[in-house]
Amino acid sequence: MTEDTVNISIAIKVENKTHEFQKSVPISAIEEGVQTMAVAVGQEVMRGVISELDVRMAEQVPDSWVNAGTEERWLVCSLGAVRYKRRVYLDEQRKRQKPMDDVLGLQRYARMSVRVQEMGASLACSGSYRLAADQLSYLTKTAISHSAIQRMAWSVGNRIADGEEAERQRIFAEGEQHEAGKITAPVLYGESDGVWVHLQRERRRSTEVRVAILSTGRKAVGKDRFRLENKHCITAVGLTAEKWQEQIVREAHLFFDLEQTQLLISGGDGNQWVRHSFDRLQVDQEFVLDRFHLQRAARRAFQDHQVARDFVTRFRQEDFERVQKDLQEQIHLSTGKRRKKLEDFYRYVHHNRDVLLDLPYRGLSQPAFLGAIEGNVDKLVVHRMKGRGCSWRLRGVRAMLALCRNADSLRCHAYRYIPLQAPGKYVRRPYRLEVKYSDNLQASMPIFQGPHKNRPWVKYLHKVIHAR
Numbered sequence: 001m002t003e004d005t006v007n008i009s010i011a012i013k014v015e016n017k018t019h020e021f022q023k024s025v026p027i028s029a030i031e032e033g034v035q036t037m038a039v040a041v042g043q044e045v046m047r048g049v050i051s052e053l054d055v056r057m058a059e060q061v062p063d064s065w066v067n068a069g070t071e072e073r074w075l076v077c078s079l080g081a082v083r084y085k086r087r088v089y090l091d092e093q094r095k096r097q098k099p100m101d102d103v104l105g106l107q108r109y110a111r112m113s114v115r116v117q118e119m120g121a122s123l124a125c126s127g128s129y130r131l132a133a134d135q136l137s138y139l140t141k142t143a144i145s146h147s148a149i150q151r152m153a154w155s156v157g158n159r160i161a162d163g164e165e166a167e168r169q170r171i172f173a174e175g176e177q178h179e180a181g182k183i184t185a186p187v188l189y190g191e192s193d194g195v196w197v198h199l200q201r202e203r204r205r206s207t208e209v210r211v212a213i214l215s216t217g218r219k220a221v222g223k224d225r226f227r228l229e230n231k232h233c234i235t236a237v238g239l240t241a242e243k244w245q246e247q248i249v250r251e252a253h254l255f256f257d258l259e260q261t262q263l264l265i266s267g268g269d270g271n272q273w274v275r276h277s278f279d280r281l282q283v284d285q286e287f288v289l290d291r292f293h294l295q296r297a298a299r300r301a302f303q304d305h306q307v308a309r310d311f312v313t314r315f316r317q318e319d320f321e322r323v324q325k326d327l328q329e330q331i332h333l334s335t336g337k338r339r340k341k342l343e344d345f346y347r348y349v350h351h352n353r354d355v356l357l358d359l360p361y362r363g364l365s366q367p368a369f370l371g372a373i374e375g376n377v378d379k380l381v382v383h384r385m386k387g388r389g390c391s392w393r394l395r396g397v398r399a400m401l402a403l404c405r406n407a408d409s410l411r412c413h414a415y416r417y418i419p420l421q422a423p424g425k426y427v428r429r430p431y432r433l434e435v436k437y438s439d440n441l442q443a444s445m446p447i448f449q450g451p452h453k454n455r456p457w458v459k460y461l462h463k464v465i466h467a468r
Contacts, residue, residue, distance in 0.1 A: 004026060004028075005024040005025060005026050005027065006025045006027065006030070007022070007023075008021075008022070008023050008024075008025055008034075009021065010022075012041065012044065012045055012048070014045065014048035014049060014051075015052050017048060019044055019048065021037065021040065021041055021044070023037045025037070039079060039080055039141065042079040042080075043079050043080055043082050046079055046082050047083075047084050050082075050086070051085070054085075054086045054087055054099075054100045057087070057099040057100060058087055061089055061097075061099060062091075064091070065089040065091050065092075066090045067088075068088045068090050068096065069087075069088060070085045070086060070087050070088065071085065071086065071088050071098075072084070072085050073085075073086065073101075074111055075104070075106070075111065075112075076111055076112050076113065076116055076140060076142050077113040077115065077116060077140075078115050078116060078119065078139075078140060080141045080142055081140075081142045086098060087100070112148070112152065115413060116136070116152075117155060117156055118411075118413055118415070119136060119139065119411075120132060120136050120144070120148070120149045120153070121152050121156040121157060121410055122407050123136055123149070124153040124400070125384060125404050126384070126407075128146075128388075129147075129149045129150050129153070130146040132146070132149045133145055133146040133148065133149045136149065153396075153399055153400065153403060154395060154396060154399045156399070156403065156410070157398065157400060157401075157403045158402070160399075160402040160403070160406060160415070160417070160418075161401075161402045163418030163419065163420060164247075164250075164402070164418060166419070166420045166421060167418050168243070168247060168250050171246075171250055172246050172250075178253065178254065180253060180257050180258070180259065181253060181254055181256045181258075182257065183230050183255060184256075184257045184260045185216040185230070185256050185257070185260065186260060186261060186262050187216075187217070187261070187263050187264075187265065187366050188214060188252075188256065188258075188261050188263070188264045188265070188283070189214070189215050189216070189217065189228075189264075189265050189266075189267075189368075189369050189370060190212065190213065190214045190215075190248075190264060190267075190277070190278050191212065191267045191268060191370055191371075191373035192210065192212040192213075192266075192268050192274050192278075192373065193210075193211055193268060193269060193290075193373045193374070194208045194210050194211070194271070194273075195208070195209050195211065195377050195382060195386070196209070197209055197385050197386060197391075197392060197397060198390065198391040198392065199391060199397075200392065200393065201393060202394055207237060207238070209235060209236075209237050209381050209397065209401065210235065210236050210237070210239070210273075210277075211233070211234070211373070211376065211377050211380055211381060212233070212234040212235075212248055212278075213234070213372065213373060213376050214231070214234070214248075214251075214252055214255070215228040215230055215232070215372075216229050216230045216256075217229050217369050218369045218372075228369070228372055230255075230256075231376075232252075232255045232256075233405055234247060234251045235380055235381070235401040235402075235404070235405055236401070237397050237401060238394065238398070241273045244277065245276070245279060245280040246280065248277060248278060248280070248281070249281060258283065261281075262283070262284065263285075263286065263364075263366065264278055264281060264283040264284065264285045264286070265288065265359070265366060265368055266286070266287050266288070267288045267289070267290050267370035267371070267373070268287070268289075268290055269289075269290050269293040270289050270290075270293065270348070270351065270352040270355070275287055286362065286364065288355055288359065288368055289352045289355045289356055290370070290371065290373070291312075291370075291371060292371060292374060294316075294349075294356070295308070295309075295312055297345050297349075298312050300341060300344075301341045301344065302342075302345075311323065311326075311327065314326075315349060315356045315357075316357060316358045317357070317358065317361055320349070320350075320356060324350075327342070327345075328346070330342055331343060331346060380401075380404050380405065381401070384400065384404060385397070385400060447461075448462055
């Protein structure tokens with residue numbers, strides 16, 4: 001008959017300090033007991049490492065700083081909640097400095113480590129904030145609220161978006177050069193589309209999210225199933241058409257070697273900004289109207305789906321002028337709502353008449369590996385940001401788009417944050433600018449000539465304005 005418990009002893013040495021753990025694990029709960037002890041050992045190691053680093057930082061602080069003592073702080077890391085002490089200093093301006101918090105990457109009043117913030121942000125991409133809070137609480141064995149998950153998502157997502165915006169500014173405004181991508185693509189495929197999401201507590205009730213994908217082709221992964229090769233996704237919100245094109249150029253240059261690219265085959269629904277999304281890549285481009293939107297417009301116009309398919313086939317293979325006459329004849333023979341639908345279809349194909357033909361009928365031998373944008377829009381935006389009564393703040397939309405694009409890297413803690421300014425470059429900010437009186441705008445104020453001009457406060461205001 002064996003005993004009811006198993007005695008476990010673990011000795012840990014951090015620098016010159018040794019910590020010993022002893023625990024009796026009941027046989028009826030071996031796995032739970034071992035896991036609890038492993039977590040406690042990890043927390044003690046974390047606390048010992050922080051204490052040792054704090055001692056080393058004390059030897060490197062400037063001599064002008066004054067030691068103001070130590071303070072305790074809670075830190076929620078991937079091992080759970082850890083309570084530790086660190087030194088606090090007063091600098092030359094009598095401001096409190098905490099070097100250990102800077103080493104750990106903790107902001108003021110923050111309680112979550114950078115690793116936990118990335119865990120929470122990546123979990124928020126696949127479900128609601130409440131679901132992510134339950135999952136992260138289970139992983140860290142610490143209670144975490146859904147509002148804390150929201151703050152993590154906003155912080156990490158907007159930090160990624162800020163870095164991308166700063167890099168775009170450095171490239172297009174300051175002319176900074178970046179190393180070209182490594183993927184060679186003689187023929188590059190690109191698609192773009194937009195989707196509207198609901199807003200709350202904003203001046204507008206909705207906003208359009210722009211999505212683009214670039215790839216080098218596709219490969220078969222099963223029967224009638226394909227996957228894009230070297231796919232790169234780009235999303236943005238609140239950008240003008242010019243900035244959207246700059247964002248695509250930046251992402252494309254970082255991912256692909258565009259010097260080897262001879263042709264870009266692009267596609268979309270025919271919207272004006274969609275057709276011009278890839279114009280600044282400076283590559284020969286062939287735009288093809290998205291076949292999903294063309295077929296959908298035809299089905300809405302014609303009651304007979306076979307007639308709709310025949311017209312779509314003819315538009316893809318014949319000159320527009322030849323098919324145009326038959327479509328106009330259909331319009332003349334119809335009345336009422338059917339006539340209006342046919343007229344809408346005619347305006348749609350007439351607006352995109354130069355991009356209807358398939359590539360072989362344009363004299364090009366390259367295949368058109370297009371039609372994947374709708375599925376990518378669903379995976380990047382729709383599944384997470386639409387439905388279930390979702391409505392967003394603009395900062396939340398911006399953050400969630402950045403998180404959804406980089407969810408895999410954040411989940412593996414492998415994302416490289418882009419610096420907000422060029423390394424080693426000092427950004428000069430002028431303060432207390434003085435303007436001469438002659439440079440001020442000369443204008444009269446009615447109050448100085450009105451019935452209250454002799455009141456004391458009006459006279460005092462007159463003296464202040466004229467610097468007397």
